[in-house]
Amino acid sequence: MALVLNEEQRFLRDAAREFLNANAPVEALRKLRDDKDPTGYSSELWHQMAELGWASIILPEEYGGLDFGFTGLGVVMEETGRTLTASPLLASAVVGASALLLAGSEKQKSSLLPKVAAGELTLALALEESHHHRPTHINTTATTEGANIVLNGRKTFVVDGHSADQLLVVARSSGEAESERGLSLLLVPRDAPGVSVQRTIMADSRNAANIVFEQVSVSSDALVGPAGEAWAVLEQVLDRGRVALAAEMLGLALEAFERTVAYLKEREQFGTLIGSFQGLQHRAAQMQAELELCRSVVLQALSTVDDAPEQLPLLASLAKAKLNELVKLVTNEAVQMHGGIGVTDELEIGFFLKRARVAMQIFGDTGFHKDRYATLCGY
Amino acid sequence: MTAPIRRDVLQDLDQFRSEARQWLETNCPESQRQPMQAEDQYYGGRNARFPSADAQLWFERMRDKGWICPEWPTEYGGGGLTPQHAKIIKEEMKAVRARTPLYSLGIWMLGPALLEFGNEEQKQQHIPAIINGEVRWCQGYSEPGSGSDLASLQCKAEDQGDHFLVNGSKIWTTAADKSDWIFCLVRTDPNAKNQEGISFLLIDMDDPGVTTTPIELISGESEFCQTFFDNVKVPKSNLVGELNQGWSVAKALLVHERKLMSELGSESPREVLVPSAAARQYLDMVDGKIADAQLRADLVDYDMTMHAIGLTHFRTFEEKLADTRSAAPLVMKYVGTEAEKTKSELLLAILGSQGLGWEGEGFSQAELDTLRLWAMSKAMTIAGGTSEIQLNVIAKNVLQLPQS
Incomplete structure (x- = not known):
């Protein structure tokens, strides 16, 4: 029964919704933005989220995890999408934790994962080197010098890169640019000598950074998985991130859509509620149809992570492409149907519009995932 | 709450599946597992003749097994089985490529309405005649x-x-x-x-x-x-x-019609091309990719939509079993029939001028059928309530938008 939530999962969803509405509504993001908060998220909130177990949902019990699976994670992601909650959930508890879990040594896992699970240690994946998602396009070098490895290169659009304690850096040990072979994954403290971090203020008021690595020397213990063989794990890690992000995007779309439908039922023009106009009704109904399809896709993709990982690439690309298109449609229509007030900063719809555009770029835009899906289908 | 399916029920279903498979393998004649032409469909009725002796044998075996209408009550000739069992029969028939033994508006539409609204006399008169293929x-x-x-x-x-x-x-x-x-x-x-x-x-x-x-x-x-x-x-x-x-x-019956229309396509007697397979046959490929970027993009859009529709069919079924409700069933007629039209346009584009043959020499049967299906697909978003009516229904019943 992968496509229907069980009782436990519904309970988690209801608890998450209640907690987030009380502690991290969209206003909280507005405040972080207006205060130019140096961390970009509330550390207190993050610790509360960790206490609820959200930082450890996907981790096995031996590392302090809840072992609740991706469908469980998905309901929390969906709710954080509804409230646009800024937190290290995606970058650290999903992407970072998955990288360590799938590729880390037993020593790395047992020393780091319990801290990640407790929300005490945060991680960020330093991957992108251009303004489009090209996971094999890696020019950052990892060169062996004696017992150490030296990193040189530039990363961009590192989600949570300016706040994470440790960076998971994708670097090239060998091979040519664009090659899947020769990639390595290394753990580097954000404050290591030679690492310079420039926080980038993005449209969604969430965290990202440009990071330069200049002669950054780490011991070979910093390698996560064998040198030069990171691609297979990296792809799995990215797919998990894509699926979790798709769940967040579903929540974002649902919330923007529900707010818009509610507005159609209260706004009057020409002496009548604008929701009675067929021109708006049909567009709203088409969005409902897309939302139904996307919900099925997200639920299936989430359960695929746990139950059928061999199908994950296809499902992850389906989910990310479909949800990219959904949030673009729904947020654009949400602004349009709100009319003039829709383009004011006062109305929260604008926050959904902006988060949608950033989420659409993270881990692959629509074109990237359609190309990947087509390739996986053999054409 | 969601009732978890009990383990013994699951075991029962697994056993039923293997028995069903075995029965179908034994009883479905080889000739009834081949792709169908229009003339192979058996609709029953007073003046009907079976298209072949095997078609008659296959129909009679299914009728006697109670699998023409597995979910209908046994007192009227149905199988008296649960929706899960009926779904298994459908899946296993598909797996062995068994033809549908009886095509019938009586089964798809009137029967369910009669069972719900008809009086005892009407059920006695009409339901067995539908199952037995005596009345069209x-x-x-x-x-x-x-x-x-x-x-x-x-x-x-x-x-x-x-x-x-x-x-x-x-x-x-x-x-x-x-x-x-x-x-x-x-x-x-x-x-x-x-x-x-x-x-x-x-x-x-x-x-x-x-x-x-x-x-x-x-x-x-x-x-x-x-x-x-x-x-x-x-x-x-x-x-x-x-x-x-x-x-x-009529409203109850329309639900059955719309569900049927959202599932159509797979049941067509014509030679239906699969777009991705047709693309490999009719389009230039470079390094394993379709060279025409526009057609490749259109194809992946279509495949993704069908993937999502398929998953949504599964979801509505799981929701039915779990006794939960969502708006998904109400959007399926709209998305399903629109996707069928998209598919036909896509196939026409992939086949190029070979997809434009009306009849006669110079075209394969599949090519001719593709064009006819394309023309027929235009009716799908009109019959059973137009797409615009479907959107009205979603706006009213799901979104509860004010009516003008």
Whole structure:
């Protein structure tokens, strides 16, 4: 029964919704933005989220995890999408934790994962080197010098890169640019000598950074998985991130859509509620149809992570492409149907519009995932 | 709460699946596992002949097994099985490529409505005859002046004491020229507001005064007819449900029609090309990719949509088992039929001028069928409630937007 939530999962969803509405509504993001908060998220909130177990949902019990699976994670992601909650959930508890879990040594896992699970240690994946998602396009070098490895290169659009304690850096040990072979994954403290971090203020008021690595020397213990063989794990890690992000995007779309439908039922023009106009009704109904399809896709993709990982690439690309298109449609229509007030900063719809555009770029835009899906289908 | 499926139930289903597979393997003749042409479909009825001896054998075996209508009650000849069991039979039939032994509007539409609204006498008279393929049914809803605005229908049935006197006409009556009976919406109270004066009536098409004319379509087919009623006497016992309450019967029945239409396509007797396979056959490939970027993009859009629709069908089924509800079933007719149209346009684009042959030499059967299916696909977003009507229904029933 992968496509229907069980009782436990519904309970988690209801608890998450209640907690987030009380502690991290969209206003909280507005405040972080207006205060130019140096961390970009509330550390207190993050610790509360960790206490609820959200930082450890996907981790096995031996590392302090809840072992609740991706469908469980998905309901929390969906709710954080509804409230646009800024937190290290995606970058650290999903992407970072998955990288360590799938590729880390037993020593790395047992020393780091319990801290990640407790929300005490945060991680960020330093991957992108251009303004489009090209996971094999890696020019950052990892060169062996004696017992150490030296990193040189530039990363961009590192989600949570300016706040994470440790960076998971994708670097090239060998091979040519664009090659899947020769990639390595290394753990580097954000404050290591030679690492310079420039926080980038993005449209969604969430965290990202440009990071330069200049002669950054780490011991070979910093390698996560064998040198030069990171691609297979990296792809799995990215797919998990894509699926979790798709769940967040579903929540974002649902919330923007529900707010818009509610507005159609209260706004009057020409002496009548604008929701009675067929021109708006049909567009709203088409969005409902897309939302139904996307919900099925997200639920299936989430359960695929746990139950059928061999199908994950296809499902992850389906989910990310479909949800990219959904949030673009729904947020654009949400602004349009709100009319003039829709383009004011006062109305929260604008926050959904902006988060949608950033989420659409993270881990692959629509074109990237359609190309990947087509390739996986053999054409 | 969601009732978890008990382990012993699951074991029972697993065992049923393997038994079903074995039975089908043993009992479905090899000839009944081949792709079908239109003439291979068996619709039953008074004047029907089986397309072949094997088709008859296959039908009779399925009938005797109770699997023509596995979910219907046993007292009327159904299988008396649960929806899970029925789904397994459907899946296993697909797995061994077994043909549908009986095509029937009686099974897909009238039967479920009769089981819900009919009286005991009507069920006894009609349900076994549907399952046994003895009577072929057609549907009389739309009229020349009443399409999307179905409730404005004018075909009238006047109370004459012991019978109704029916006058008027029905259009888009599928295969009316080959059918034995018709289930109709008729106006029984001319003074009532639109939906309130309508009744649901069963009419024997052999009755004096019933005539039928086929309508030629853009696909070249004439599966639809117009049916005329000229002073037709219909016994009062043929009224289903209460007098003037036919709309609620029709609404329940429309749900079945829309579900059916959202699942169509896989059941077509024509040689249906799969777009991704057709692309490999008809398009230039470079390094394993379709060279034409536009067609590749259109194909991946279509495949993704179908993937999502397939998953949503699974979800609605799981929701049914878990006794939870979502809006998904209400959007499926709209998304399913729109996707069918998209598919036909895509195939035409992939086949190029080879997809434009109307008949005769120079084209394969699959190519000719592709064009005819393309023309037929245009009806899918019109029949059973247009896409625009579907969107109205979603706006009203799901989103509860104010009505003008």
